[in-house]
Amino acid sequence: MNLENIAGKISAIPINKIKKIHVACRPPEKSNVVLTVKINDHNWYCERPTYYWSTFDKSFVEIPYLDEQKIIYPNIKTPLAIFDKRGLFWTRDEMSSFGLLRYFLNHPQKYISVMTKHTTDVKNIMQDIAKQKNNWNKTKYLKINLAIIQASYYKFYRYHSSVFMLFDELAWQFRRLLLKYLTIEQVNSYFPQFLSGEATRLALKKGYVAERSALEYQPTRGVLYAMNLRPRLFYAAPKFKLHYSNNTKIANALYRAKITTKDLKNFLAFRKLVPVGYQINEEAQYAETAGLSAHLGVLIKLVYKKLNLSLDKIQKLSLEQIIAKL
């Protein structure tokens, strides 16, 4: 079945008739509802049911979102991701946070290699934008800069599901596994150290967190752009480590609690995946907000001015249509 057919079938189901599942890994304010439908024996999931991507937004996310499966599962040629006609993004089980978690627990090295590639791409994105730093708010360079930001989003969101969607589930399931065998005190003394990294420490030191948190109060913010945030290129390279305090003590406690072979294998995989996932997620959040979103916000303001278009009208056009009008 091709992309169009799947998208057509999903689009034909009214939202209120679609099955909803609640995920424990995200709090309600972070969208803990996932939509799910079954098409030809495959489960499809929409993990951001409040994001209705507009034509303009899709100019930045559609290609990379649909391409991510090529990085994770290069041998699967069947489409594993689609946008329905409403603009909602759907993934087949393999590309959902649940499927990705299963896959990466069995292939932790693959996760590390994908994330290493991602972090190199983020560094390159920052450099590409930095080269245009002095020309970013000049109308003369608007077309060039729009092309740069689009290419940057392509590179950035080629890892969307494995960076943004997977992480909450990854952390939650690691904690859940520990809670099966250990006391709450043992878990809470051990687990939080996996959720710590350089990006936030540096951001706190530089006062950058306050800027990022300004987004919480921005009514004009779309997912891809922040209109009133100072564009800033902030990058903190993730640092990977394997030694955590109490590793041996926790491993012994798990043996004493008769951990199953499968859970032991998952425990060892989680120990590799969670700290990497955490740091990559943080790196990406910072790169996304004042990095990409604020830079696109500046360009949208220039488009307003030059074409005399409101944000609503811009949303109905693709980037290519806008560039053609400039």
Added chain:
Amino acid sequence: MASLSNITGTCVSPGEIIGTICFYKKNIKYSKKDIVYLNEWLTSGVALLKNAGGLLSNHGGLTCHASIIAREYKIPCLVALKNYKILKEGQLIKLNATAETITIL
């Protein structure tokens, strides 16, 4: 001493602290004797609470950015509290975030 066993929450930053419950207000300087309760679990709120002794919220989760900040500040913290309404401003409590318990002193 009464343990508020009805209150359950998730530890996002471990540690133990004795302090007074304060309901979060903007522009107040909190000290290590204050255990600040936040109705909204926002980065902007938590980022200003570096000096608080403990943090509580009925919202939030392990991976929220506000939780990450609390962890970086090493402030004992419980989020996603259930039955939080029995908490009263000014109560002296012992917050054991590691054990996920709150005890009225």
